[in-house]
Amino acid sequence: MTENAARNLSWLAAKVGTGEIDTVLVGFPDHYGRLMGKRFEAEYFLEEVAERGTHGCDYLLTTDMEMEPVQGYRFANWELGYGDFHLVPDLATLRPATWLEKSAIVLCDLEDERTHRLVGVAPRTLLKQQLERARAMGYTVMAASELEYYLYRVSYRQAHQQGYAGLEPAGYYLEDYHLLQGTREEPFTRAVRQHLKASGIPVENSKGEWGLGQHEVNLRYAEALEMADRHVLFKQCLKEVAESMGLSVTFMAKPHHGQAGSSCHIHLSLWKDGQNAFAGEEAFGPVQGSKVFGQFLAGWIAHIPDFMPFYAPTVNSYKRYEDGSWAPTRLAWSYDNRTAGFRVVGRGASLRIECRIGGADLNPYLALAAALASGLDGLEQGLTPPPIFQGDIYQARHLPRVPYTLGEAAEGFARSTFAKATLGEAAHEHYTHFFKSEWQAFNRAVTDWERKRYYERI
CATH class of the missing domain: 3.30.590.10 (Glutamine synthetase/guanido kinase, catalytic domain)
Structure with a gap:
């Protein structure tokens, strides 16, 4: 345990002892960058979770924005049964969350349940590798x-x-x-x-x-x-x-x-x-x-073209790129x-x-x-x-201009030998599927713009 982690754990124990903190949020960033996780009673966190971690369903790295499991991922799917991965608290990140009542928060790395190696497609893992x-x-x-x-x-x-x-x-x-x-x-x-x-x-x-x-x-x-x-x-x-x-x-x-x-x-x-x-x-x-x-x-x-969806990950991202709009x-x-x-x-x-x-x-x-x-x-x-x-x-x-759509950016990422070599084949395939699935979901949707334009006058 690092010095920072030990100091943070001692701080939490003291705050729990005085009743100033009674809840610990345990979370990790998913592929959208959202925090997913659980809330623990602070005493239980200190007794069990701080050292041993906890578990979460591995489908959380394969869902869409609506939390629906998306098929086509090798990492987690119905055939594999959507098992668990291990949430390992990084106690150096433990801190008060003063905007919530009597709460602290800690961020986690994700480990494979069997091998206890870092989950290779987890966003925090990819940054730690670089x-x-x-x-x-x-x-x-x-x-x-x-x-x-x-x-x-x-x-x-x-x-x-x-x-x-x-x-x-x-x-x-x-x-x-x-x-x-x-x-x-x-x-x-x-x-x-x-x-x-x-x-x-x-x-x-x-x-x-x-x-x-x-x-x-x-x-x-x-x-x-x-x-x-x-x-x-x-x-x-x-x-x-x-x-x-x-x-x-x-x-x-x-x-x-x-x-x-x-x-x-x-x-x-x-x-x-x-x-x-x-x-x-x-x-x-x-x-x-x-x-x-x-x-x-x-x-x-x-290498911007190789990784463009990492900077602009949604369909909406590309509406921002207008000349004279302060966006490059x-x-x-x-x-x-x-x-x-x-x-x-x-x-x-x-x-x-x-x-x-x-x-x-x-x-x-x-x-x-x-x-x-x-x-x-x-x-x-x-x-x-x-x-x-x-x-x-x-x-x-x-x-050279940035791409006009997520579809164009996702294709560039998918074709990139540099992105594949950098991330590894599994992570590259995972995020290719992620970005393409987001683009395909948009292409299936009927928008208000279409109804306003075509409902009466087409």
């Missing part, structure tokens, strides 16, 4: 995920009853950086900031964004696995605080036509011996950085340029790469695993980044 690869090369990976969301003055139940139509946003004009409109949303936003801070998830700031009722809360950067854990806990916190206030938030990439999409900008840098390995004196246009910086950037850009549409890099898919920011020790391609609907474990696999390949192959682009990248029609 972090181990970086560690073997001598690097620590630091990251931050910058999440945007929309806030509405209706509850989730009300939104469901209204068919998610006609929802009143928290703001009634574009509020980007507006302190006045931010004040109107502050009862919710302040509660979120304070709960996150009290739950061991340090916050930098919050601000209004460009859409009606759109906002963001920025977390402090951290080691990449810790950052992915903070990301999923952040989303859980916001949804549950909204629920308690009769509000709702959405992390859809594009909830409304004509409004800004919600992104998840990923900031990333490699560190070695306590120093930022991206810092250096080589010239990349106006950017001074190291070979490590240039090669990592080159690999990340080059083309694969290029620039310095402090918000039209670029890759925006390099900072200098010296703060130099980092900001990938602006991902939407707020991404699974952070998969997105960070893809980013690392791509950038580390750039180091291993000694790749050189394309020339820096200066100007309005939306107008650069000669540059």
Whole structure:
């Protein structure tokens, strides 16, 4: 047991002893990035679960958004009987969940019940594999995920009853950086900031964004696995605080036509011996950085087509990619340029790469695993980044564009020999089926757009 894990367990035992905590949520991220799991009586957790773990049905890595088991997966299916996998608490993640009454939460790794090896298709496993690869090369990976969301003055139940139509946003004009409109949303936003801070998830700031009722809360950067854990806990916190206030938030990439999409900008840098390995004196246009910086950037850009569904995993994701909408549409890099898919920011020790391609609907474990696999390949192959682009990248029609649909992105992922070699055949097949199943489900659905367009006038 690590020092952090032992300290967290002692903290929990003390809080349970005084009656301050009586419930422990035990969860893991599924393939959508949702937290799945169980609630335990705190005493039982300390006596049994902390050391031995618990069990969950393995179908949880093969369901659709409605929790229906999807056929065609090798990992779990009716023929195999949908058995269990083992949830192993990572006690380094144990923390209070102050937005819930007398509760703590811990995240788990998934192990095979028979072999006790990590489940190879689990998102947290895939990220840990790439972090181990970086560690073997001598690097620590630091990251931050910058999440945007929309806030509405209706509850989730009300939104469901209204068919998610006609929802009143928290703001009634574009509020980007507006302190006045931010004040109107502050009862919710302040509660979120304070709960996150009290739950061991340090916050930098919050601000209004460009859409009606759109906002963001920025977390402090951290080691990449810790950052992915903070990301999923952040989303859980916001949804549950909204629920308690009769509000709702959405992390859809594009909830409304004509409004800004919600992104998840990923900031990333490699560190070695306590120093930022991206810092250096080589010239990349106006950017001074190291070979490590240039090669990592080159690999990340080059392999976006291989892993596009890891950054944009839903049908809705691709509605966000509109020219002039603050979302990137083309694969290029620039310095402090918000039209670029890759925006390099900072200098010296703060130099980092900001990938602006991902939407707020991404699974952070998969997105960070893809980013690392791509950038580390750039180091291993000694790749050189394309020339820096200066100007309005939306107008650069000669540059390669991100895919137009999930179907197109899923086909690129399925054909990618790099993605297959990186993830392994089993995980690559699993996620190919996952993304294609999502696309096929959409193609079978009849939408409101079709009824409005064709019901009477066709």
